Amino acid sequence: MTAEELWAEFCSKKNVDINTPYEAWGFGGSGDDVPGRLAKLVKEGIKFGTASSYDLYELEDALDELPRAGDYSVILDGNDEAVCIIRDYDVYVRPFKEVSPFHAYSEGEGDKSLKYWREVHKEFFEEELEETDLSFTEDLKVVCEKFSLEYVPGKDVEQELLFAEPSMDYAEEIESYKKEMLEAGSSFDGCFSMKRHDNVRDFVDDCINWSNPSREADERGVWGNVILVIRKSDHKMVGCMQVHNVLNDRMKNYTGHVGYSVRPSERRKGYATKMLSKACDFLRSFGIEEIGVSCLPDNEASRKTILANGGEYVETVFLEEDNVNLERYIIR
Template identity: 30%
Template sequence: MEFRRLTINDEKLFMEYFNAWGEEQESIVPSATNFKRYKSFQDFINNLEEREKSYEVLNTTLFLIVDGKIIGSSNIRHYLNEFLMNYGGHVGYGVRPDMRGQGYASKILNESLKFLKSLNLEKALITCDEENIASRKVILNNGGVQDQSHIREDGGVTNRFWIVIK
């Protein structure tokens, strides 16, 4: 198992992963991995690298690779702005549809928390839509303590959880 950044040499690996999202490609999580936003794989890799150096909120995108297949990914925000305090939190993660329900989301969140610890964060805000029961379970299984929810402009509810990073 690996949890790492992609390189230009990972194009075939990534394209298999992206195609596995099928009809869910437009709503792929994290959104930074939506390949349709980029002109080429090189542009995609360059964008992910740039996000770590010069971006409104510095962030790192890492991929969980098991047995030569990308299972899921995580976009880890190094700090929070007002928007992320209400909606996105420190970590946005997703698992390809054909690999869900096997514990990979918990592994991705756990590895993301380790990365945040390397940035000297003591706690992380993780959010999910109220109706996303699977994500709620993942957050709770990783030590999440629910904070006040945020009601979005569309009337939906974003649940907010804090996890103490150990």
């Protein structure tokens, strides 16, 4: 099937204007049938991210062609056959050395680790720059895209939730989420510094810095990623997660690897179970085999979420500084 044929089929079945702009392309890289292999990962829902060199867009005077949230693409395999349609929802530019572990995970390749991503993409960018006056450095600007799977011929695509990194593109949703949490008197579990920052920009910058793998450890001694959970149908922020891949003593002994919350008006819809599942899969890209999660003894909903993800009760501990008991669980 050609790109034009697949696009026409998609527009007809999904009631999209056929004149909506789109690009047709295949994934690049070295190795056997990279476009086909990576397209398969997209169709399977494993790969939902990709990266390209900002400097090449700049060199070719094509900055107006940079990917943007909302852009559609028809993905081609190694034979230029159209295999699926995707749509960008999270796009940003960041130096190579600052690309986050969650973005590496989103690309779905190898063991999904940042280490693997850096090795493969260093080689990829070096090859791309060979025929230019540019050379690879750790400061190379990288265009990071995350996308939703929109259409696969002959298959029902079921993707309810999108997982995005904090950015000003989601400023209104972050503000609305915070307002609802405050009005409901909810604890900001999994929201990192959202509650204490009056300015969304400060919160976003704090999250970006926290996930930056090139930064030096601060007094907290931890690294992690804040992940916004966006409902695909209306792009409403329904949840927030704080996922730690390096723990301090408090986390090791009490709170664990993952904190999460669901917007009060969106609870009891199964979102928390799906969020924790995604967080656990992400943590496994670090080689973490036992994932620690905790909840308050009277939080039946959180307990059910943990158990639904295979949680095994370990013990109940008293966190003196917060004056609370916590039930500790392990997910293997």
